[in-house]
Amino acid sequence: MFIGHGLLAFAVAACVADWRGWEPRRALFLGAVAGAFATIPDIDVAYALVGLLEWQVSDGALGASTAFWDASRGVHRSVTHSLVVGAIAAPAFGLFAARSSSARARIARAAAIAVLVGLVVIAALQDGPIAALVMCLFAASGLLVARGVARASTLSPATVALAALWGLWSHPWGDLLTGSPPDWLFPFGAPVLESRLVLHSDPTLNLLGAFGIELATIWLALAVGCRLTDRSLLAAVDRRAGVGVAYGVAALAVTPPTLDVSYHFVFSILGVGLLCGVVRESPLLALPRSRARRLPSSDGLLEITLTALTAVTVALGAYVVVYVVAVPS
Template sequence: MFVGHALLAFAVAALVADWRGWDRRPALLVGAVAGVFAAIPDIDVAYALVGLLEWQALGGELGAPAAFWGASRVIHRSVTHSLVVGAVAAPAFGLLAVRGRAARSRATHLAGIALLVALVAVALVWDGPLAAFVMVLFAASGVLVSRGVARRSTLAPTTVTLAALWGLWSHPWGDLVTGAPPDWLFPLGSPGLESRVVLHSDPTLHLLGAFAIELATIAFAIAVVYRVTDRSILAGVDRRAAVGAVYGVAALAVTPPTLEVSYHFVFSILGVGLLCGVVQESYWRPFGTRDRWRPSVDAVFETGLTTVAAVAVALVAYAIVYLLVVPS
């Protein structure tokens, strides 16, 4: 779901900017800023590297992926996923996006840093050193984004604040079907929802539903890019996408995937989509004086859209075969 968080925030922000009459570049830029902020809460997964280090040092029956995700559950979806934290962090990041070297600018920067330091202190007092460490990573990531936006764009600090707020607040909702619910209101306590939303009692169908949500989010983001750049989305889908239907036979050949064991399904279905999207004669074009090669812009758009369409066809085919052929 990491990609889905960023793309959902990007798509909605860019679409709203386009609806408000913004030009193409600033609309895509504010969407990109919102998308980056939406990805920042998952910086807490950095702690999962501890699991890999322990696995390498001690060995054991768990594989590397299991060790990684096992360690991530210690702190993942906690302090960085709080709506309260997002409400405080977003204005802080906006203050840090103020430009200039005057005393006023320095004062706003100090105010933003003070808010972030307060968040780290709260995490330390309420949840201990590990939570504070993760909050430091969260704050540092946001500072880098804010200062980068201030240096390389003309977006107003208030726009950065709104983009950050939308990105940070949109993130937790994407976790409802893939794991334990986030710590919504840290440090004030959590609401009643204490377990993931189950899409279906069959764990494989639940995974397919969660995967479909992620795929729909990616398709939505691509559709927004096509709209903002005035391209025809129907003309961008190549008929190669229909080849994805062949993936239906995988339901007969491999172990049914679940949220706990899904790597074989995810990597294989994405591989089918990439093959359908990339294989085309017009993908590369020459450029420069040394006859190097790069994909054309239109080819990149077509590849992305065809890949997503092929994965969608493959997902539907897999689901149909699983429902009709695979015994329950």
């Protein structure tokens, strides 16, 4: 759900800005700001890199991913995913986005840093030094986004704070589908939604449902982007995306995936989408050398993206049909 967090925040924020009458480019920028803040809570996985230090090459690629996620369990979806932390950090990020060099703006930025330092101290007292380190990364990332927004736009601190609040608060909900629930109310210990949401009793269909929701989120973000840039969503899809239907045979050939073991499914179905999106009907070698080296235009990138996403969607649908019809329960 790493990508989905940011794209959901982007789509909703851009839609709201457009509904409020904002100029399309400005609405898209606000959506991008909200999306950037929505990805920040997952900075806590940076600590999991220490797990790779214990990984041996002989363990294979799967061993590397296992070591990574095992190391993340102590901190992932903890302090950075708290709604309480988000409610405190968002106004601080907004204050830090003040563009003026006046004394008032300097005081606002100093107050923002003081609030974030307070969050680091609370994390250290509540959960120890690792939680404090993760909170430091969270605060630094938010400050970096806030300063970037201040330099690149005229958004007010209040608008930045609202975008940050939406991004930070929208993030934890997607984690209910794919992993352990976040620590919603850190530093308070009140239990809220302590178990993962199960979409289907069959573990494979449960995974496919979660994957489908992620795809729907990506489609929503692309639909919003196309609408605000006056592009057609379906016109950019090439017919080669239909090749994705062949992926249905994978339901008969490989071990059914689950949330616990899904790498073979995720990598293979994304590979199908990538091939359908990148491989053109005209071979690259047939192009003049000068054209072959030219980067694709924005419309070309949109065609590649939408064709790849359509291929993945078709592949998912084919896989579900074959799994339900032909695979014994």
